[in-house]
Amino acid sequence: MADHLNNKPFGAWIAIDIAKDFNAVLSETKAGKRQHFRMANSAADHDRFIAFLKSLPPPCIIGFEATGNYHRALGHRLVAAGFEVCFISSVASARYREVMFNSWDKNDPKDAAVLLELLKQGIIQRYVDPLIAGHHDLQELSKTYYQVTL
Template structure:
């Protein structure tokens, strides 16, 4: 009872700031004072917002949505001032707003809902990614986008009838392939010049089935690996089974959530691992022999692999093959 009273008091004294981010403006709402204001989304506006937050009686918990590059400069400026900021998946705040019965959408309302989200959920603040890791992540995302475009162009060329259009498409395809190769070169150069990142990369790629693209994707887009338990690692990738039960109904457990883009890349690593000696081939074959569907078995392999990688990073050691992984 005393803990609950203490929590209530602490929450009553706390300050929460919701920031709705757009290209040119930051809309701000402060709870519990119900103050609202707007600043420009540039260095001058970021400095004004930082000064305002530092002048508050209590250190505020600040929440803003991930909006690509538009939130990054403000996030970095606030973090440099020692403030607590949480970058939230927009789907979380969208679901929160629906649960609150909020159907109106304006910048001010969005900032208010973000402040309410901070007050109700108290998400854990996270610092910005280190500069080199942020650069690596941008290269990884760019490479993935180029790869999607390469696949689309290759398919379009197969259906193209015009010789002139085919020629232009092939020229664009060749350029995209050069960009992909350039991304790979830049990523390797970045890793070679950063010993901590290179050490983590070497640990990840030591696991059977994990290639260069798999390793840099995990390194850049699942930077939390090594600092969580096995259930959290599986859930972050999106390969943890979620129960589907209600009353007498017992449905099949299914995976959901997690980081889809990383999971799609890691799926290829699992496929490679089950086809090679010393990988997860024996474990996969045992699941198939028990009647598990192929993709269910592959998902189980993905879960084992990400748990193994998380453990190796936590222990700061490479995988040492001794016997088939089971």
């Protein structure tokens, strides 16, 4: 079986563990340099993060695990800025973390490391921003219907 993702040129891998208030970010460049930091879910930190991404060697491949609706603002900003953004399954992340660390112990830096490994292996899904793709209304209607049926 051919490994299509790893044959694709990249400058940096970026894994983001999304949370309500702060996101854990782990980046790795082609040279192997890793950088780990926390980023608030705010417009100012999103601006600083996009500036950081533009300073990395292109292309940057960004992956995150969807958490509620907290990923939507950052995902929109990244897609609008022209970055390649991918979803990473929370089930795949949990299974890989269990195998990698032999425990269910969960913390943000460890989750970001797990997401980075899954991103590098190509265990991802394509991220489509509903607002940019033009089906935001359908998604909101679906979420409203879900809340009404509860």
